[in-house]
Amino acid sequence: MDPKKQQLRIRYHRDFDGMVSGAVLAHALRKEGENPILLSVNYDERKNWDSFEAGKRFAIVDFHFHPRAEYWFDHHPTTFLTDELRAAYSPSDRWLWDETAPSCPPLIIKHCEEHLGYEAPERFQDAARWSDIIDAARFESVDQAVFGDDPALRLMRALTASPNPAWVDKLATALVTESLRDVALRSDVEKVYDRASRNRDKALEQFPPTVVWIEGGVVFFDASSSKVRRERFAPFYHHPEISYAVGVIPTRAGFHITCGENPWNKPTNGVHVGEMMEEYGGGGHRAVGGANPPSLEKALELGEEFAERIVEHLTR
Template sequence: MRVKVFYHDKCFDGACSASLFTRFHRECIAPDAAYEYHGLVHRAGALFDESEFTGDENAIVDFKYSASPRITWWFDHHLSAFLTPQDHENFLACQKDPVCGSRKFFDPNYTSCTSFLAYIASTKFGFNTEPVKDLIYWANIVDGALYESAEAAVEMAAPAMKLTLIIESTQDPEFIPRLIPLLTEMPLSEVLAQPFVASLLPPLLERHAEGIELIRSRSEEVDGTIFFDITDRQVEGFNKFIPYYLHPKATYSIGLSKSSFRTKVSVGSNPWTKADPAKMVNLAQVCERYGGGGHARVGAISFPPDQADKARQAAAEIVAELRAKNPMA
């Protein structure tokens, strides 16, 4: 059997979910299967190319729902999991089918897709999660921004944090597919020590230090909301906790950045804020108004790379809205 696993690209939880799915599927479903990996990114326009669903089984983990009948497995935990009401209706109809409903799963209450997948695999299929408990722990920390402090998130002492930096920054399309199987085969410290991984870290740490200084020079906090625009520098990723490391009293952060395939509006909230959670804005809902999505506390919107003006307008509107709703005021 040939299984093709589609995962949220350039995302630690996406890579961990793909690795965990592989181990679960091999141990509980098809011991002799061969696995291939294909990264998916949020971008303006169509997110899926159905011609790529070429496996005997096709799985999507940590990414939006596809109603394609070629998709045989799906796991996601994002509030904005469904692109259209029709997709949601398709999923609900699927749940009534004994075959389809036993292979497509959604629960936005889980911190990471990795932990959600582990729960489903263990409770419904008898998968043993004990050997991968460290991976599940770190997927929750990274995807849920559950670091003890902004310093811990930005200074990145843990192997998982260094791996996250590499995963979010790589431009090599073969790197993450090569990395994925290792994540459930060895401790993260050993994964980081692999020569093809370790060699990438020093220049990325240097670029990370430059990113801190760039955002320091571009960011401004007003009424509890940070804004910065680095679209004149083509970057494929930056540590999303840098704004709170620099402005620890802020509640929200909106950043404009540009990569090779999109102009991105990053919308986040400070994991260490003292604000009343009941007064916090649901950022997934804010991003959905512009075609984006995410979680209640962090989201993003993708525009084509030539639509920086539209991205800048959306960012300005969101900045104004969040500054007007400062929960610390």
């Protein structure tokens, strides 16, 4: 690496898909003489997107497009924050967007193979397979999704109880040189995983009272209390007959409307959740999405409206 050259910052979305994406790109670019640093990014950093990482060299993976990114890879249909940003994108040897991809790591591996002559080690091929399963909810069953014990699923679970973003950065950095199994067996991961598992069990116990109504294949729930633990697949664990779960949950910045399609009971005439969420200032994929209204009152109002719209669509 040129000592005068500023260190490249790889900004990755703070989840399993993003973490693996960051590790893969970092490994590939090390072969090109770079020594990247891995730093997570989340939705709160979209507010001043024009000035994001001003004066820095950076790459973005599994997150919104930025025209100043030296490298950028994503698969989210709602990746472009404005029409102008969409117009600024065209595929290149450093940028790639494929909204049909289940997750981001396979995109990066294939692209780096084609453009950099990169050969991804088997541990990254394995991580990419798991990323597809996790990000596209291709689990064999709801039990695997909730109680699965494979290294990738243990890491996925541990991330739900992450003590802070810096801890996730440590895991992402470890994945550059270590396997999923090695990282999952770290003592700090074991500790966080145990806490996350207790949170999961508590969330499954707490979910039923949060249900406001069930109608037409949709459940609407209010888990806005900070005392209620959240488990992504709890609605489908308790109500396998439903096709969609819509709810309100708390975040560090306020409240979030979340919607997900049941991977094990998909409707024949489903909706595009991400596109619908764009109408509420959010986004996502076909099967999952979310939005962040300005208040709890508004989140409950719009969340219920969203759920009712899906019921109307399904029962036409």
